Amino acid sequence: MASFRYFVIVTLLSISVFLFDRAYSSTIGVQHVSKLLRIQDSERASPSVQLAAVRAVVERVFPSLSSSFDFRIISKERCGGESCFTLNNHPTSRIRGTPAILIGGFTGVELLSGLHWYLKYWCGAHISWDKTGGIQLASVPNTGSLPRIQDAGILIKRPVPWNYYQNAVTSSYSFAWWDWERWEKEIDWMALQGINLPLAFTGQEAIWQKVFQNFNITSSELDDFFGGPAFLAWSRMGNLHRWGGPLPQSWLDQQLMMQKKILARMYELGMTPVLPAFSGNVPAALKHVFPAAKIERLGNWFTVGSDSRWCCTYLLDATDPLFIEIGKAFIKQQLKEYGRSGHIYNCDTFDENTPPVDEPEYISSLGAAIFEGMQSGDDEAVWLMQGWLFSYDPFWRPPQMKALLHSVPVGKMVVLDLFAEVLPIWTTSEQFYGVPYIWCMLHNFAANVEMYGVLDAVGSGPVEARMSENSTMVGVGMSMEGIEQNPVVYDLMSEMAFQHKTVDVEMWVNLYSKRRYGKFVQTMQDSWNILYHTIYNCTDGAYDKNRDVIVSFPDVDPSFISIAQIFSPKNQKHMIALSRRDSLKDLTDTFDQPHLWYSTSEVIRALELFIQSGAKLSGSNTYRYDLVDLTRQALAKYANQLFLKVIESYKLKDLETLGFLSQKFLELVYDMDTLLACHEGFLLGPWLESAKQLAQNREEEKQFEWNARTQITMWFDNTDEEASLLRDYGNKYWSGLLRDYYGPRAAIYFKYLQEGLQKGSGFDLEGWRHDWVKLTNDWQKSRKTFPVKVSGNALNTSSWLYDKYLRDPETRPFDH
Secondary structure, X not given: OHHXXXXXXXXXXXXXXXXXXXXXXXXXXXXXXXXHHHHHHHOOOOHHHHHHHHHHHHHHHOHHXXXXXXXXXXXXXXXXXXXXXXEEEOOOOOOOOOOOEEEEEOOHHHXXXXXXXXXXXXXXXXXXXXXXXXXXXXXXXXXXXXXXXXXXXXXXXXXOOEEEEOOOOHHHHOOOOOOHHHHHHHHHHHHHOOOOEEEOOOOHHHHHHHHHHOOOOOHHHHOOOOOOHHHHHHHHOOOOOOOOOOOOHHHHHHHHHHHHHHHHHHHHOOOOOEEEOOOOEEOOHHHHHOOOOOEEEOOOOOOOOOOOOOOOOEEEOOOOHHHHHHHHHHHHHHHHHHOOOOOEEEOOOOOOOOOOOOOHHHHHHXXXXXXXXXXXXXXXXXXXXXXXXXXXXOOOOHHHHHHHHOOOOOOOEEEEEXXXXXXXXXXXXXXXXXXXXXXXXXXXXXXXXOOOOEHHHHHHHHHHHHHXXXXXXXXXXXXXXXXXXXXXXXXXXXHOOOOOOOOOHHHHHHHHHHHHHOOOOHHHHHHHHHHHHOOOEOOOOOOOOOOOOOOOOOOOOHHHOOHHHHOOHHHHOOOOOOOXXXXXXXXXXXXXXXXXXXXXXXXXXXXXXXXXXXXXXXOOHHHHHHHHHHHHHHHHHHHHHHHHHHHHHHHOOOHHHHHHHHHHHHHHHHHHHHHHOOOHHHEOHHHHHHHHHOOOOHHHHHHHHHHHHHHOOOOOOOOOXXXXXXXXXOOOOOEOHHHHHHHHHHHHHHHHHHHHHHHOOOOOHHHHHHHHHHHHHHHHHOOOOOOOOOOOOHHHHHHHHHHHHHOOHHHOOOOO
């Protein structure tokens, strides 16, 4: 421990000196938003309120350490004019029973960030979500023996003012069923990670209900407008309506109360919540109330057969006077309900909804009107916009992009460079043509379970963007679609909110391994070295959407699956699709090859080292999570290869081998289910039970559970013979889901393969689809319960499966 602390303290000392000696130079972007920053600073909760909130977080998260730390709110002048935290030995630290460390910070978030930094780099502690192993404090010395700070103290500034959090769809993929207890934990986690600009979308349907009633839209007409609880994100974006609904009034009221609690806690900690704004998405009934309004019906968004019950929503043209009227009413209603705002509002009118005209003048008028709707409700409003549209939609060429970005005064729009770790827009758009932006890591789609990351890009990208010539960067952010996965990636990314220099990621990963499990174990260090250079070193620019065969079974005639083509080197890399819509549409009649960017044999070696470390680490919850996840990862790629051997035997008309390999695949699925049951981070039960617990009666319970089940399987609508275009988009490696759904589905496909060979009739694609769709519909309506507690020993189960499937290279279908 002493040598570990010495190395880190020396490193931090160099950072501290660097910050004290270096004249701080903000980016051009920060200068543009300086007025807003001053306003937000003046409106923060009082120091006493923030300090009370900080101490409450410490009592909840680190009760045994609460007496060891003292906190002080400090001015920006102490920080050289920026946000910062300071670490010092407490003046009374030599006296037994008094606090050891004094932490100063500009806001409550900075104070908790400073606490996290101290625990991380002086005590070797680690903080992650409960489902990914939780908090590791075993390495923290007892109260009274905490490591001292060097006498000069430590000052750490934010290089840019904002640390953003969430994606517009995280609210549905991860937060859909949260109660206050879970929300409170997340806000605590946010503060410890330094997040000060979180999206706050909960409860907005209740606000919309009140607003639209003032425009003569009835509650029953809104039943057709709002999606169900698991699909609200896409209802809000105008992609769908009513799917999974209607929303009960109890849900609307309950979520509004939740939002008020969420916002109150965020403000108490000094955060700036980002509220929603009007994007033009309106109920169909508005067209009848205002027949002269310019209201356009949008095209089909992934429904089968353009089903009007769910598709083709209505968009009010931003240039219509009614747009500004509704936009103002919505902002005003939020201010009335919540009492205040942070003056930043999210609006994504054009996210997968392309403007009807590409004339720059028209696009500029749209943007100006959207902003006027916000500003008319809040004089200090700033528009926060996701930059995803610039990544995937070829409509947005430079003239159109400039027209939108320059449609509002400079400093009144902030863009999220949403996918910057893989496809940064700042580098190709002259820093968003002078508009302030936030460098974001997207990383995860649909809360899929997949070990994946681009750690080098995370450790250097934000620094390079900020230090670039004429930088307009004003923040960093995490914009994942789903949370509670890949804790190493989020640990590094959250740290970038305070890093002024590019991180030596290899050295950082070595420290991470020690912190993650609370002790140094050489075999674990060696394993993480492999993982850093393989799984967490994806450099192929791929759109990483988990399409492993188990969780995303190919809906295709096997004759169209070419073994040679799949394993040709050029097909080991997937180019990013121009549009998520196009790439998903293609899935209906092709085999969407799983993404593989690393040597599977090297990762199997890493797993072997993980298992060897179990004798020293099996008592660690963080170790057990990682062990289950890594075993799952290795077996999932093995399953992809095994499936191709099944197809090969079918093409060779080898019925005996086909039967043997099919059974082996199904056995693997059930074995993986047993593995996933060994850790609470991989259970289906909690997702379903949390949905039911928010219901007020039996009918709501059935509706909410259907929502929860449908999102992770078929996702959207289907016919008896045609699956949803979004099938398996929200797939999960969860115990219960493999055994009860993925396994039976694969069994149906293999049955049709064998029958096709036996009869010589070929593969009955229509028959397979009919049976699969029926299985899915029945499963989505099922009320079967699943465990919410773990069962089995993670180390024993992983060792058994490694021996059974992975130890002998000769037994692997293919070895890369």
